Amino acid sequence: MTVSFEAPDAARPGALLFAALSAAPDGIGLVEDGRLIYANPSLSALLAVGRVAAGTHSIEPSTYLIDRAMLLLSRRETRFTDRIVVESEAGRRTLAFHITRAELDGRLLAAVFVRDASEQARAEERLALADRLASLGQLAAGVAHEVNNPLACVLGNLDVARERLRVAGNLGEWGTEIAEAVANAKEGAERVRRIVRELMTFSKPEVEGREVVNVESVLDSTVQLAWNEIRHRARLLKRYSGVSPVRGDEARIGQVFLNLIMNAAHALESRTEADAEIALATSEDGDRVIVEISDTGDGIADEDLPHVFEPFFATKRAGKNGMGLGLAICQSIVLAHGGNIAVESRRGGGSTFRITLPRARPGAVAAAPPAAEAERPRTTGARILVVDDEPLLGQTLSFAFRGKHEVVVAVSGREALARLAVDSRYDLVLCDLMMPDVSGQNVFEAVRRDHPELLSRFVFMTGGAFTERAQEFLEQHSGRTIEKPFTMAEIERVLDELG
Secondary structure, eight states: OOOOOOOOOTTSHHHHHHHHHHHOSSEEEEEETTEEEEEOHHHHHHTTSOEEEETTEEEOHHHHHHHHHHHHHHTTOSEEEEEEEEEETTEEEEEEEEEEEEEETTEEEEEEEEEEOHHHHHHHHHHHHHHHHHHHHHHHHHHHHHHHHHHHHHHHHHHHHHHHHHHHOOOHHHHHHHHHHHHHHHHHHHHHHHHHHHHHHHTOOOOSOOEEEOHHHHHHHHHHHHHHHHTTTOEEEEEOOOOOOEEEOHHHHHHHHHHHHHHHHHTTTTSOTTTOEEEEEEEEETTEEEEEEEEOSSOOOTTTGGGTTSTTOOOGGGOTTOOTTOHHHHHHHHHHTTOEEEEEEOTTSOEEEEEEEEBOOTTOOOOOOOOOOOOOOOOOOOEEEEEOSOHHHHHHHHHHTTTTSEEEEESSHHHHHHHHHHOOOOSEEEEESOOSSSOHHHHHHHHHHHOGGGGGGEEEEEOSOOOHHHHHHHHHOOSEEEESSOOHHHHHHHHHHHO
16 A cells, blocks of 8 residues: 655645644643633533532533643643543533643643543443452352351251250240240241342352243342341332233342342431331233332432433432442343333432333243241151361251261361261262362262262252352252251251152
8 A cells, every 4th residue: 555645835734733633533722821722623512511520619621621731830740641520411421631741932831632531431430340249249159158157057956956845745834935936046047048048149140041030029039138228217018919920030130129129228318217118019011010119218309310320320329338239230130131120200209210021921930939848757767978167067967867867977078088988888978069178079079980879969068159160060060959058857858859
């Protein structure tokens, strides 16, 4: 390729330069003696978009730019780079500017270059939010793992206490009170168990598959998670109509509900208990399922309403410490499900967020929550190897099955392999996946190599936290797994299935 340039005559260089500056997409200007002496059309447009927050007041972008330019010149600095956020009725924009010193015939000038960096800023904020959400998911999984191990011991010992009381028969008034105390403790522990499992649901990574989802069940699960924020602030009303299920990602739908319910609770901070109310309602309109989350809180200002779903648009509804998951994220999740989200609100009159989702095909049924375990006769005489680095769990299982099954406890993968080398006659091997030194995966691989007859009786116990390697292994593993905290009845059921 040959490129040639036409040499301009003496009258044209200034005109050509002026034409180029006028057509430039970025803002270009010159500052001298506290005045903007030149601004191309792009700079004039960028500086006219709104005002810049400056402490308790706001100033024109041009004033801010001139002040920064004069500061640079007074300090004898050569360049200065920054970003400013400009607010206007049309929304907020991020402007990136670069200022450099320039001299012309002995005159000291500041050359300014300004670019609209709004899209870049939003992309960076989305990336930062994704990182925060990933960290939050890892934190939730870690907390769940730390809670699940002792909670499994609590539930196991409560099962033992309840069974011993049943066998002991009538113990009089004290027996009744003890039984009631055990039942109350069991109910509280089961509530903790549900909350931890729901927390794990919200920490799951994105999945490609869709499932049939009962939105009313997801609302109930979400209320459990947000209950601490709700109970001291508002009455909770449920107006469910038994709607059809939808098809989607239950964790992501729950993420939307959680954000909206938490925002509703925060909007009620200025209300008295008598005036504070959060309502959850469901209905259907043709092939669409509608979920409404309403509050009687402060509402949203008219000027803010058009912007509430913009990325990182902040209102007081977002709470004191940030923006939660963000209404923009909620909108993206709902749109990804083929739905829609809208809001009706007025200042001082509360708000209603309406989520519309496509109904699942006729005949689809959402998975029901597990029913309470019915009491029924169990087999006895099984030999169980428990492999877990939490000693209390092994002690709990030994105590629970005393007189019914023989429980052998190994508090490390290395000890488990040593015991199997001596005697591998077990009806069930319960092995924790995550252990230091010799992991559950290592134990499984050794069993597959040296004791293949035990593979069908090998059951992993998981507490919620996984390394990347363990997660990949578990996704490919086709055998049984049982989630902590489990009940003794669940272990009995596994034994029954194994025969």
